[in-house]
Amino acid sequence: MTKPAGTAGAYDIAVVGGGLAALFVADALADHARVVVCTGGKSPKPASSRSLGIVAQGGQDSPARLALALGEAAASAYWRWSGAAVALLLERADALGLAAQRSGSWRVSMGAEEWGEWQSSAELIRRWTEDAGSVLSISGQELVSRDVGQGFEGAVYVPTDGVVDPQALLGSLESGLQGRASVLATRVAVGDALADGTKRLHMETGETLECQLVVVAAGWGSAAVHPWFRDMLYPVRLQGLRTGTLSERRLEAPVLARHRFESWLQEPSGQLGFVGCRWAEQPEMEAGVTDDTVISQEVDARQRGFLAQHLPGVLDCGVVDQWTGIASVSCDGLPLVGPIPGDPRILALCGWGGWGLSLLAQAAMDVxxxxxxxxxxxxxxxxxxxxxL
Ligand SMILES: Cc1cc2nc3c(=O)[nH]c(=O)nc-3n(C[C@H](O)[C@H](O)[C@H](O)COP(=O)(O)OP(=O)(O)OC[C@H]3O[C@@H](n4cnc5c(N)ncnc54)[C@H](O)[C@@H]3O)c2cc1C
Structure with a gap:
């Protein structure tokens, strides 16, 4: 490839970001175009490296809520699209030799209102699914006998969900790009276009890159890549903890609670991983927070309280790890997938609302x-x- 004078290189497509969204799309594009991936700086860490690894169909809102907001046709389209995202991610992990688990997931309800909503959601899911019989609704009592947890009103079992190891996926996708795409560890911002529409990206070093098309997959950092994202995305800090190894296998499938504010799973190591309770930090609930090096004591106290109440005994093994990560949330809570208004050469791939691992595979294929x-x-x-618009 010849370098135009004054630039660090000319490419067909620049993918901005170093998390799973960027690596997925770069992997799919690399055999068809000259691709450069600009992975950003070292801090904050990609949310992808902080994920619990739960791959779950749907969005933050239950299907019944989404049907109320957008109508049943749109809600079912989203359910199917996100189902394709889950299936693709699990298949890709398998193809990379990472042994994805197809465990399904429990969507537990904390109170009567949420349970009513989830029972309506289960009816909708059965209507939209070929294998309707595999979507189970079970009572709080049965959850206790199955050792899923106590103090819940009930749960819906979604059989298509699963679990992957996000760190292994990151490592495997990154090494798979070697020799197929240029990977530069630099932050970039989109600058002015040349007369023929060629995009110019400014790197931290002061050098520029030229390309015909830009995919913005930089998580909450996308707001600094192009001005359009500034009013569309905001950061939210999520906090996790990991216990010591539990003495027995308690949970075969991950659990999502309270419109996904809480989620947890028993990892292959036997440890329990838990993310949630950001509402404990009032009044902003960790929205707007971008420091991923701090552990909130308020969130920590609520997490421990939640576990003691609903999963008694799991804290007896102690807490051996705590971490935070920054998620990118769009202003209406749904992902941004495709060209931004007014510039068909800039494609968005971000705004996951804290559930990007579950959604990004299909979004990356679409982009x-x-x-x-x-x-x-x-x-x-x-x-x-x-x-x-
Ligand atoms: C604690 C925690 C637990 C989670 N658990 C789950 C889960 O169980 N299931 C699930 O589905 N989702 C989960 N998520 C969410 C999921 O991890 C993210 O939504 C997903 O990984 C986002 O991937 P991404 O590639 O879009 O962004 P990121 O992984 O955040 O990557 C963004 C990248 O962009 C780079 N960047 C930023 N600015 C620039 C710039 N100017 N130039 C170049 N590069 C730049 C960054 O360096 C980074 O590499 C969790 C998130 C957290 C924080």
Whole structure:
């Protein structure tokens, strides 16, 4: 490849970001175009490296809530699209030799209102699913006898969900790019376009890169990559803890509670991983917080209280690890997938609302099709950035 004078290189596509979204899309594009991946700086760490590894269909809102907000046709389209995302991620992990678990997941309800909503959601899911019989609704009593936890109103079992090791996935995708794409450990920002529409990216070093198309997959950092994202995304800090090894296998499937504010799983090591209770930090609930080096004592106290109440005994093994990570949330809570308004050469791939691992595989495939000018992908229209106009 010849370098135009004054630039650090010329490419077809620049992928901005070093997390799973960027690596997924770069992996899909690398054999079809000259791709450069700009992975950003060392701090904060990619949310991808902080994830619990739960791969769960749907979004923050239950299907019943989404159907109320957007109508049943849109809610079912989102359910199917996110189901494709879950299936793709688990298949990709398998193909990379990472042995994804297809465990399903429990969607537990904390109170009567949430349980009513989830029972309606279960009916909707059965209507939208071929294998309706595998979507189970079970009572709080049965959750106790199955050792899922106590003090819950009930739960819906979603059989298609699973678990992957996000660190292993990151490492495997990154090493798979070697020799197929240029990977630069630099932060970049999109600058002015040249007369022919070529995009210019400014690197921290002062050098520029030129490319025909940019995929912005930089998590909450996307707001600094291009001004359009500034009003569309905000950061939210999530906090996790990991216990010592439990003496027995208690949980076969991960659990999501309270509209996904809390989630947990028993890892293959036997340890319990838990993320949640950010609402304990009032009044902002960790929205706008970008420091991933601090552990909130308020959140920690609520997490321990939650575990003591609902999973008695798990804290007897002690807490051996605590961490935080920064998620990117869009202003309407749904992902941003596709060209930004007014600039078809800038494609968004961010805004996961704290559940990007579950959603990014299908979103990355959709963005790949858009970038390569293939047939229109079936991205639901309410996920495209155009909806923000
Ligand atoms: C504690 C925690 C637990 C989670 N658990 C789950 C879970 O169980 N299931 C689930 O589905 N999701 C989970 N998530 C969310 C999930 O991890 C993220 O949504 C997903 O990994 C986001 O991936 P990403 O590639 O979009 O962003 P990130 O992984 O955040 O990557 C963004 C990248 O962009 C780079 N960057 C930033 N600015 C620039 C710039 N100017 N130039 C170049 N690069 C830049 C950064 O360096 C980083 O590499 C969790 C998140 C956290 C924090």
């Amino acid at each position: 790949t099709s858009m970038a390569l000018g293939r047939d229109d992908p079936e991205t639901p229209s309410f996920l495209t950035p155009r909806r923000m």
